[in-house]
Amino acid sequence: MTTILVTGGTGTLGRHVTERLRADGHGVRVLSRHAQPYGVDLRAGGPDLDAALAGVPTVVHCASSPRGGDEEAAGHLISAAERAGVRHLVYISIVGVDRIPFGYYRTKYAVEQRIERSGLGFTILRTTQFHDLLVSLFGTLSKPPVMPLPARVSDQPIEVTEVAARLAELALAAPAGRVPDMGGPEVRSFDSLARAYLHATGRRRPVAGLPLLGAAYRAFRAGDHLAPERAVGKGTFEEHLARRFGQEARSGRQGRDRRLG
Template sequence: MTENILVTGGTGTLGRHVVDRLAAAGHPARVLSRTREPYIGDLRTGAGLGAALDGVGTVVHLASDPRDSSADVEGTRRLIAATPAGTHLVYISIVGVDRHPYSYYRRKYEAERIVENSGLPYTILRATQFHNLVLFALEALAKAPVLLVPAGTSLQPVEIEEVAERLVELALGAPAGRVPDMGGPEIVSVAELARTYLRVTGRRKPVVPLLMPGRVAAAFRRDAHLAPDHPDGRGTFADFVATAPGRSGYGTRARR
């Protein structure tokens, strides 16, 4: 079968699941990489994008970097500039990016607007935080004698494989614009998520909620990042931790 799908960020935490599911569905995808043959391309400079996009009918744009202020916005602009007219662009975003002051979320929202105004047929899916990222954060916080967590803050974590499944459905379907948000099956306080993590992993230490200052923390307390009307996920955080303690899959390029 002719390859006609390109995945940016295909070697990342979400991207690996998307690529595997596309292959299982009979649609092997090209993975854009700065170093890996044969589809070498760089969203930071635009180099190699034309060749990587040649003959592609769908692009699943997952590449993102919270540490780089230009990665999402400028990278999306360069990708669109190199993408042939009529190509279906599928973009993964985050619930609440249009109402949250967190700088990374604002950049994701700007990238959304670039996609919407690109002239390309597109689909945008917003998802809540992945179980992997929550576990990654709690693993880091649990290194201290006391596990300090933000007070008054809840999350709606979702299983990353379920998001990948939804993205593949969207990539193989017709362009749909911005589709309904995708959230996890339950909204849980960060303190309770921390206690779940400690309980499932057999650890004991105090969990201490701490009121965090600033506009970003206040927005999280207002639940600007939640999708209460879309508890679409099936797997809970407790289920995830029980099968993957210590294996969040996140490193220095964690997103969300």
């Protein structure tokens, strides 16, 4: 039985990777700040990280935070993995990190580069954004009376369990370097996705498309975060919303939102 360590194993993606590996009969060590017995802050490193990696041939690195610290955490993980003799480091990244001058994306790309230079066997998978992220974003944006959205931006959301299944598959295979991107089944305008969210949650909001400034916005508007040629995901945003909010919240509410601007 293979033992695999999953960093961020209690998070949105990591817990599904953990569940999938365990369901397939593999031993899993879950590493996060609050998990036991492997409660480790990767940004600090230290002997507890060495203990967590002892005897582990494969690591799936899902731990990440938009609040910062990913490069430092990756450095500690790589160093500890080298000491422990880890043979395979699997990393989840985001489509467009090498093209979009957005702070979090630049950090993810820097982590990719550190892994590639590490000398460890590695696999890097880039995917489009998860459905869960859009739900969280739209939940925040729909709080005001008018729901603001970045104008002329599309997205290609993917179901997190599909990404978890792919990561589990990659973890059990040999190191493959950068593998083909993984995108959701549909490229959709933000306006369309936001209206689907409002419909599912029973909220009435006018939707306003707002033009933004900056190179990052131009890159998102150009679709540098999309992978239409790799639309391999199956689950749609509406299917995700139906599971999350149920059928009742959506009945009879189609078409009640009006567009501004």
